[in-house]
Amino acid sequence: MAAGTALAVGAAAVWVLWPEPVLVDLVAVQTAPMEVTVATEGVTRVRETWTVSTPIAGTLARSELREGDQVVKGETEVARIRPAVPPFLDARARAQAEAAVTEAEAALRLAEVVLAQAQADASLAEAQLARNRALAERGTIAQRILEDSVQKASAASATLETARFDLDLHRATLARMQAQLFGPETAAAEMAAGDCCIRITAPQSGTVLAVTDLNARPVQAGEVLLAIADLQDLQIEADLLSSDAVRVPPGAQAHIDRWGGDNRLDAKVARIDPTGFTRVSALGIEEQRVRLHLDFTTPAEARSGLGDGYRVFVQIVIWSSPASRQVPQSALFRQNGAWAVFRAVNGYAVMTPVTIGHSAEAMAEVLSGLDDGDQVIAYPGNRISDGVRIAARIAP
Structure with a gap:
């Protein structure tokens, strides 16, 4: 009896002191797809932009287009240019x-008088020629007199034509001199009448990205008016160290996140610039960076709302398995x-050497030392050592 009691007391003491x-x-080792990525921020860019410029100098009418409007190639009028407004005349001019x-x-008026005189001379010469012809037929006058009449009639006719052309010349000169009096009020009347010199249509179907100025104004040849692009044809510019x-x-391959939509977008690296550039980081450190250009592989309908110059988060895959x-x-x-x-082996911690390959975010590739299904201790602290008893923490 005493021996049994002593044994029980000893067992209890061991239990208490154990x-x-x-x-x-505990986390299980498993085999799954893995990707190693480098992350950076990027900006969307349209692949091609069509810039509309003025072909001639003139007065640009107020634009009816706004950023975001859709235009159709060869149909949508994007600009209207009228002749330049003539300047004001000072007192001397x-x-x-x-x-x-x-x-x-x-x-x-002088040309009109000269024309009237030429008409009279031509009529007289024609009448004299008709009389001399009649007399010459009867043999009353010599042939030389008839020839003189023909020559005088021809000269009078030529003088008449000269007077007519001279009258037309002076009429044109008067119109040219009167045009020198045109001022801005004349151009305003032409605009009100709807007269137009040049109508410019869209060179490409797409979306209006920018309008230089909505207001009517004088423009010079080659001045940029607006930019048009196809927002369905986007690419991404990003830079890396x-x-x-x-x-x-x-x-x-690349993954696009944080672009504003719920779904992840896919892209691929199309080009890496051969030259880098220096940029100062937020910490004041100079960095050598290289710009990359990526093409979307996700269909345009899956990235609705994404436009030019939008910020995105890019993860470029440099290795995958x-x-x-x-x-x-x-x-x-x-x-x-x-x-x-x-x-974790039968309730004890067993230190196990492993060979590590690639690392990606929170996971690392195990080349040797572990098998699928092995339980390993996550976040081993100072209390964990080889052979220590362990128990899995039960999540609340």
Whole structure:
């Protein structure tokens, strides 16, 4: 009886003094797809932009287009250019122009008088020629007199034609002198009448990205009026540290997040610029960066609302595997210059050396040392060592 009691007391003492198992978080090793990415921010850009410029100098009518309007190639009128408005005339210029008009009017009246005289001379010469022909037929006058009449009639007819052309010339001169008196009010009347010189239509179907100025104004030849682009044909510009850019393979796949939609978009690297540039970071550190250009592979309808100059978050895949054995990076620690983990074996922590390959976000590729289904301790603390009793922490 006494011996049994002593045995029970000893067992109870051992139980009390036996150390409690350390509660740990256990994670199973598993094989799954894995990607290694480099992340950066990017900006969307339209692949091609059509710029509409003025072909001639003139007065641009007020634009009816606004940013975001849709235009159709060859149909939508994007600009209307009228002749330039003539300048105001100062007192001297107006007086000179009015004097020139008076001079042209006097010259025109003189030309009318000369024409009337030429008409009279031509009529007289024709009448004299008719009489001399009749007399010559009867043999009353010599042939020389008839020839003189023919020559005088021809000369009178030529003088008449000259007078007519001279009259037309003076009429045109008067119109030219009167045009010197035109001022801005004349151009305003032409605009009100709807007269137009040039109507410019859209060179390409798409969306209006920018309008330089909505207001009517004088423009010079070659001045930019607006820009048109196809928002369905977008690409992404992003830049990476040069040390990261050299790791990006040609045609690398990329994932686009945080663009405003709920779904993830896909893209691929189309081009990497051969030259880098220096940029100062927010911490004041100079960085050598390289610009990358990516093409969307996601259909345009899946990225509705995305426009030019929108910010996106880009993850470029530099390595991937469809089946890679993985372990959380939080389970890894350094032991004698190598990587190791604590495996859970029959309630005890067993330190196990492992060989690590690629690392991606929170996971690391395991090349050797672990098998699928092995339980490892995530976040091993100072209380964990080889052979320590452990117990899985139960989530609340």
